[in-house]
Every structure is written in C-alpha cells, then in structure tokens.
Amino acid sequence: MGRIRQSFCMMSNIFREERRDKRVIMGFILGVALFGYWMFFFLRYVQETGEPVNVLETFIVIGHHYKNMLFLVLGWLLVIADAPFIKGNIYFILYRSSRKSWNLGMLFYIMLQAFLFTACIALVSVAVSSIWGFWGAMWSSPVYHLAMDRTNQLGVKYNITFPWETVMQSMAAPQAFALTFLFLWLYFVFLGVLLYVCNLFLKEIFGALIVFGVQLSGYLMQQDGYGGVSLMARAMPGYSIDGAGGEWKSALLFVGLITFLALASLWLAGRVDFKDMAEGQ
Numbered sequence: 001m002g003r004i005r006q007s008f009c010m011m012s013n014i015f016r017e018e019r020r021d022k023r024v025i026m027g028f029i030l031g032v033a034l035f036g037y038w039m040f041f042f043l044r045y046v047q048e049t050g051e052p053v054n055v056l057e058t059f060i061v062i063g064h065h066y067k068n069m070l071f072l073v074l075g076w077l078l079v080i081a082d083a084p085f086i087k088g089n090i091y092f093i094l095y096r097s098s099r100k101s102w103n104l105g106m107l108f109y110i111m112l113q114a115f116l117f118t119a120c121i122a123l124v125s126v127a128v129s130s131i132w133g134f135w136g137a138m139w140s141s142p143v144y145h146l147a148m149d150r151t152n153q154l155g156v157k158y159n160i161t162f163p164w165e166t167v168m169q170s171m172a173a174p175q176a177f178a179l180t181f182l183f184l185w186l187y188f189v190f191l192g193v194l195l196y197v198c199n200l201f202l203k204e205i206f207g208a209l210i211v212f213g214v215q216l217s218g219y220l221m222q223q224d225g226y227g228g229v230s231l232m233a234r235a236m237p238g239y240s241i242d243g244a245g246g247e248w249k250s251a252l253l254f255v256g257l258i259t260f261l262a263l264a265s266l267w268l269a270g271r272v273d274f275k276d277m278a279e280g281q
Contacts, residue, residue, distance in 0.1 A: 004104075006101040006105070007105040007108055008105070008108065010101065010102055010106070010108075011105045011106075011108040011109045011112060014105065015109055015113070018082070018109075018113075021082075023079075023082070024078075024079050026078060027075050027076065027077075027079030027117075028079065028117065028120055030074060030078055031072060031074075031075025031076060031117055031120070031121055032075075032120060032121060032124050034071050034072050034075055035062055035068060035072060035121045035125065036124070036128075037068075038062045038065050038067065038068045039058055039062055039128065041159045041160040042061055042062060042158070042160045043128070043129070043132060044158060045146070045154065045158040046132050046142050047132065049141070049142045049145075051140065051142055052132055052134050053129065053132060053133050053134075053143060054134060054135070054136060054138060054140050054143075054173045055126050055129040055135055056126065056129075056173045056174060056176075056177040057129070057139070057140060057143050057173055058125040058128070058129040059121070059122050059126065059129075059180060059181070060143075060162075060173065060176050060177055060180050061146070061160070061162045062160075063180040063184055063236065064164055064167075064236045064237070064238050065160065065161065066222055066232075066233075066236075069232055069235065069236065070215070070216075070219045072121075073188075073191060073215050076117055076188050076191065076192070077208065077212075079113055079117060080110060080113060080195060081208070083110070083195050083196040083207070100266060100269065103269035106265075107193065107196070110189060110192040110193055110196060111189050111192075113192070114189045114192055115185055118181060118184050118185045118188060119181075121184075122181055136173070137172040137173055137174055138172070139168050139172075139173055143162060146160070146162045147162050147163065147165045147167075147168055148165065149163070150163075163238075164238035164241075166238065166241050166242070167237065179237045180237055182251065183234075183237050183251065183254075184235060186235070186251060186255070186258070187231070187232075187235035187254065190231070190254050190258050191211055191214070191215070193261045194210070194261055195207050195208065195210075196261075196265060197264050197265045198210050198211070200265060200269065201268055214231065215232060218230040218231045218233060219232055221233070227239045231257075234250045235254075237250070
C-alpha cells in the first residue's frame with residue numbers, strides 16, 4: 001500500500017506541473033476543436049432535419065466516425081508529448097521512493113489525463129447538443145436515418161456517417177455513450193503508454209513516429225476492410241458489437257495490450273539511464 005500511495009502522490013505532482021503547461025492546454029483545445037469540426041457537420045444535418053436528437057448521440061456518432069478518430073489523436077499526443085515526464089528533480093524523487101513507484105505514478109498520470117481528455121470532449125459535445133436535444137434512453141429519428149443510409153447519400157451531402165444499425169439495435173443511447181467513452185479512453189491510454197514505453201529507450205521523435213505508425217496503419221487497414229485487425233477500428237464499439245459480447249473482447253484486448261506495455265515499462269524503468277534523459281530535457 002505504501003508504494004501505491006507514493007505512486008498516487010507522484011501522479012498528483014506531475015499533474016499539477018503539467019496542467020499549467022501551454023502544450024497540455026493546447027492539446028485539450030486541439031482535441032475539442034478537431035472533434036468539434038465533425039460535430040459541426042452532424043449538427044448541421046440535425047438542424048436541417050428539424051427534429052431533436054438525444055444529447056448523448058453527438059458523442060456516439062462522432063466517436064464512431066473514422067476520420068475523427070484519425071485526427072483526434074493529434075490533440076492527445078500533444079498532451080502527453082513530454083513522456084516519460086522526466087524532470088530535473090528526478091534524483092530527489094527516486095531517492096525518496098523507487099523507480100517502480102515512479103513508473104507506476106507516470107502510468108497513473110497517463111490514465112488520468114486520458115480520462116480527462118475524453119471527458120472534456122464528451123462534456124463539450126453534450127453541452128452543444130443540448131441546444132437541439134433531449135435527455136433520455138431513446139435514439140432519435142435523425143440518427144436512425146443516418147444509420148439506415150446504406151447508399152451513403154446523407155454521408156456525401158453532410159460529410160458525416162454512422163453505419164452502425166447494430167449499435168442502435170443492441171443498446172439504448174446511454175449505454176452506447178458509456179461504451180464509446182470507455183473504448184475511446186482505453187485507446188488513448190494504450191497510445192499514451194505506448195509512447196511512454198518507446199520514449200524510455202528511444203529518442204522522443206522515434207517514439208512519436210511509432211505511435212503515428214500504429215495510428216496510420218490502423219486507419220489504412222480499416223479503409224481496406226480489415227477493421228477486425230485495426231486497433232483504431234477496434235476503438236469504435238460498432239466494429240465489435242455482434243450480439244454475443246464481442247465489444248467486451250475488444251475491451252479486454254486493449255486492457256491486455258496496456259498491461260503488457262505496463263510490464264515492459266516496469267522492466268525498462270529499472271534499466272534506463274535517468275541522467276542522460278534528464279540532461280536531454
């Protein structure tokens with residue numbers, strides 16, 4: 001319990017330092033702006049239908065839009081671009097605790113920032129949608145017609161798609177909202193921990209290139225019809241919902257990947273040369 005408490009203290013300390021950083025603030029702003037770009041097209045479509053939507057549906061629809069998923073990560077990577085968060089006082093921190101506690105604290109910090117980044121986007125989407133929306137469990141008529149747009153006429157006209165009839169059939173809007181939030185958070189945590197691990201033993205530029213490579217390859221595989229093996233596609237619940245619990249298999253996949261990377265970081269943290277990394281900051 002002492003190590004866990006130390007790790008939470010380190011998470012709190014790095015959070016207080018990073019939250020005032022202009023880079024982190026700009027990352028949040030960029031994330032909201034990129035999400036808002038696609039939100040504009042969806043709400044324009046809603047406005048022209050003249051019918052209300054569930055306030056939760058905007059986040060669900062945009063969270064399933066592949067172009068949004070491709071670019072939204074840019075804001076998140078800007079937030080955690082300083083990984084592995086080695087500051088000039090690293091020796092003082094390690095003297096008072098241990099490398100394992102420090103490493104766990106940094107992982108906790110990534111998970112916290114991923115949650116806040118996702119929550120910020122979700123709250124903005126709900127707040128803006130409340131102008132045209134209603135609260136409840138029901139799906140709206142505009143989203144239903146968007147899901148049934150098999151010829152993609154609405155997609156071409158309004159530059160937004162939601163071909164996920166299975167999502168609407170399998171669950172109510174609040175459940176889909178929660179699942180979209182969970183998957184987006186897990187995907188951000190995965191990318192964040194991947195960047196953190198890569199930057200522990202590579203120069204930061206190479207870590208960023210690896211993460212961008214994972215993101216871009218996921219997008220290309222999704223576009224080529226290989227959504228089942230695309231991590232970016234698996235971050236959208238619609239690709240996994242099959243009526244047989246397929247969405248939870250995807251969630252467990254991300255948990256497994258995050259756990260593997262966390263164990264790798266534990267091994268690397270015991271061998272990294274903090275002196276060279278601190279001097280490079």
